[in-house]
Amino acid sequence: MSDDHVYMTLAEGHEDDARWAYGTGFEDPLHGVDIAVPEGVDAGEVAACCLALGDDALVSAQRLAEWCTRAPELEEEVALANIGLDLLGQARLLYGRCGQVDGTGRGEDAYAYFRDPGDFRNVRLAELPGGDFAFSITRLLVLSSWRLALFEQLTASPDPVLAAIAAKGVKELAYHRQYAAEWAVRLGDGTEESHRRMRTALEQVGPYIGELFTAYDVRDEVVAVLRQVTEAAGLPMPAWKPSPSSSSRGYPMPGAGRDGDHTEHLAPLLAELQGVARAHPEATW
Amino acid sequence: MTKTDSASSAAGSTDPRLDGHDEQDLEQHFDATIARDQRIEPRDWMPDGYRKTLIRQIAQHAHSEIIGMQPEGEWITRAPSLRRKAILFAKVQDEAGHGLYLYSAAETLGADRADLTQRLIEGRQKYSSIFNYPTLSFADVGVIGWFVDGAAICNQVPLCRSSYGPYARAMVRICKEESFHQRQGYELLMTMMRGTDAQREMVQDAVDRWWWPSLMMFGPPDDASPNSAQSMAWKIKRHSNDELRRRFVDMTVPQAEKLGVTLPDPELRWNAERGHHDFGTPDWSELQRVIKGDGPCNAQRMERRRSAHEEGAWVREAASAYAAKQSRRAREGAA
Numbered sequence: 209m210s211d212d213h214v215y216m217t218l219a220e221g222h223e224d225d226a227r228w229a230y231g232t233g234f235e236d237p238l239h240g241v242d243i244a245v246p247e248g249v250d251a252g253e254v255a256a257c258c259l260a261l262g263d264d265a266l267v268s269a270q271r272l273a274e275w276c277t278r279a280p281e282l283e284e285e286v287a288l289a290n291i292g293l294d295l296l297g298q299a300r301l302l303y304g305r306c307g308q309v310d311g312t313g314r315g316e317d318a319y320a321y322f323r324d325p326g327d328f329r330n331v332r333l334a335e336l337p338g339g340d341f342a343f344s345i346t347r348l349l350v351l352s353s354w355r356l357a358l359f360e361q362l363t364a365s366p367d368p369v370l371a372a373i374a375a376k377g378v379k380e381l382a383y384h385r386q387y388a389a390e391w392a393v394r395l396g397d398g399t400e401e402s403h404r405r406m407r408t409a410l411e412q413v414g415p416y417i418g419e420l421f422t423a424y425d426v427r428d429e430v431v432a433v434l435r436q437v438t439e440a441a442g443l444p445m446p447a448w449k450p451s452p453s454s455s456s457r458g459y460p461m462p463g464a465g466r467d468g469d470h471t472e473h474l475a476p477l478l479a480e481l482q483g484v485a486r487a488h489p490e491a492t493w
Numbered sequence: 494m495t496k497t498d499s500a501s502s503a504a505g506s507t508d509p510r511l512d513g514h515d516e517q518d519l520e521q522h523f524d525a526t527i528a529r530d531q532r533i534e535p536r537d538w539m540p541d542g543y544r545k546t547l548i549r550q551i552a553q554h555a556h557s558e559i560i561g562m563q564p565e566g567e568w569i570t571r572a573p574s575l576r577r578k579a580i581l582f583a584k585v586q587d588e589a590g591h592g593l594y595l596y597s598a599a600e601t602l603g604a605d606r607a608d609l610t611q612r613l614i615e616g617r618q619k620y621s622s623i624f625n626y627p628t629l630s631f632a633d634v635g636v637i638g639w640f641v642d643g644a645a646i647c648n649q650v651p652l653c654r655s656s657y658g659p660y661a662r663a664m665v666r667i668c669k670e671e672s673f674h675q676r677q678g679y680e681l682l683m684t685m686m687r688g689t690d691a692q693r694e695m696v697q698d699a700v701d702r703w704w705w706p707s708l709m710m711f712g713p714p715d716d717a718s719p720n721s722a723q724s725m726a727w728k729i730k731r732h733s734n735d736e737l738r739r740r741f742v743d744m745t746v747p748q749a750e751k752l753g754v755t756l757p758d759p760e761l762r763w764n765a766e767r768g769h770h771d772f773g774t775p776d777w778s779e780l781q782r783v784i785k786g787d788g789p790c791n792a793q794r795m796e797r798r799r800s801a802h803e804e805g806a807w808v809r810e811a812a813s814a815y816a817a818k819q820s821r822r823a824r825e826g827a828a
Contacts, residue, residue: 399811
């Protein structure tokens with residue numbers, strides 16, 4: 209290997225520059241997928257679904273990024289970043305689809321950086337502050353189990369792009385859920401302190417679970433996963449109340465975050481996320 | 494600490510593997526292996542000094558990867574586009590991965606990761622001084638990629654031929670990823686230079702702040718570098734500090750021209766006679782101050798690493814307790 213080679217080529221043009229976008233992978237998950245909305249599919253409904261799931265992913269990725277340089281061990285540093293990157297990738301694909309079907313033609317950054325908190329449609333559980341590792345693992349367990357069940361259904365979506373995004377996401381989310389479940393068991397069945405912290409985390413997460421079941425019928429799958437994990441960990445099931453509108457189905461989805469009703473924690477999260485972009489609205493990055 | 498101690502003594506004269514060979518024979522064999530440019534592997538006999546030098550160098554390198562996540566990691570949550578956010582997040586994750594391989598390479602020499610981490614947070618082992626400077630704008634992310642990863646590549650590409658096998662192999666993978674990071678940093682700067690006046694100002698400001706600290710990454714001048722000669726003889730290190738620094742300057746100048754930024758050195762000019770650039774002397778007293786702990790962010794970087802480690806203690810304890818319970822259950826199940 210020439211010592212100089214890697215460095216000397218820097219100033220030359222690279223045709224694949226634009227491909228540096230997707231983190232560590234280069235495969236375009238939407239390659240060859242027809243982007244036209246099929247006849248009979250409600251474009252508004254597809255857009256609302258993409259926006260809500262994109263917002264869940266972006267806000268979750270932002271919370272996971274806060275762990276960077278603060279994780280309890282290097283392996284966890286790598287794993288939490290991996291999960292954050294997967295979710296960020298999902299958000300980008302979902303926003304991309306949203307811009308194609310909502311009639312505005314907006315790009316991913318318009319959704320992420322130039323909407324105000326009241327326009328975000330993420331569930332409130334995603335926006336709660338990071339808390340300790342037990343809280344983050346508990347939240348990840350609930351959100352990844354739920355999102356995996358949703359994405360499994362969406363692989364059969366009549367919108368081919370949403371179906372392709374979901375198919376890619378299913379593989380990622382299965383890993384997220386596995387990671388969270390393994391840690392939940394380790395912490396629940398670890399030391400007295402880790403057990404106590406997991407109980408507290410379940411109590412904190414509980415009140416936000418009902419909001420997840422306001423659209424698509426995935427409640428049973430999620431409950432089954434939580435039951436299995438909490439049993440293995442020697443922990444109680446989290447308690448939650450069903451959302452008042454849980455009988456309704458489809459999008460737009462009623463209830464709290466999905467209606468744009470957020471906790472006080474979303475605005476500061478977005479202020480940090482959007483600050484640089486909004487300070488330079490004419491800039492390209 | 495125990496692993497390091499036992500490994501060091503195992504490598505010394507009490508090594509039961511000596512089996513009638515005296516240490517002189519082993520040393521001759523070792524020297525001949527180095528002279529033939531062949532690799533030393535973990536199970537090979539090696540002089541204590543070689544082992545200690547390598548552990549020190551690899552640990553310092555691993556610590557640098559981990560502390561080096563901080564200055565850029567600060568910008569992941571603020572990156573101004575989702576594409577840049579993904580690139581930066583992945584880069585910082587790669588650095589954690591590099592730290593992991595390097596700690597593993599150090600463990601092949603008998604060191605222990607937990608012990609090395611303890612030495613770092615107690616200030617008994619160093620990391621690269623460059624990470625004690627602050628990141629003041631998003632342009633710093635690009636300039637760190639261009640200069641800091643660039644300088645790291647200049648330092649590390651020759652280490653891919655280091656005499657110690659596991660270190661050399663770790664460096665191959667790390668250099669590939671770092672050259673990718675460097676291109677990403679440079680590409681960010683190119684994009685910013687084509688953007689608004691404010692963006693161009695940000696880039697020039699970041700270049701002005703990072704240039705001299707980057708030149709210091711190659712270490713003190715050769716006549717003031719106490720450990721270099723032995724490391725060169727052992728082929729742990731392949732080029733002198735000044736040689737690598739000169740190479741970095743020669744490579745960077747045309748890139749700066751193409752980018753349209755000015756490197757902040759009035760003495761910088763091409764010397765046709767020597768076939769290299771002439772350049773000014775870094776402020777070596779600044780390097781000494783930063784190494785001694787008096788840089789702009791030393792305290793902050795160490796505090797973050799220490800608090801992450803301490804706040805994570807209960808998680809690591811829980812994982813060990815769980816693993817112990819599992820193996821006890823497996824034994825009881827088998828009985």
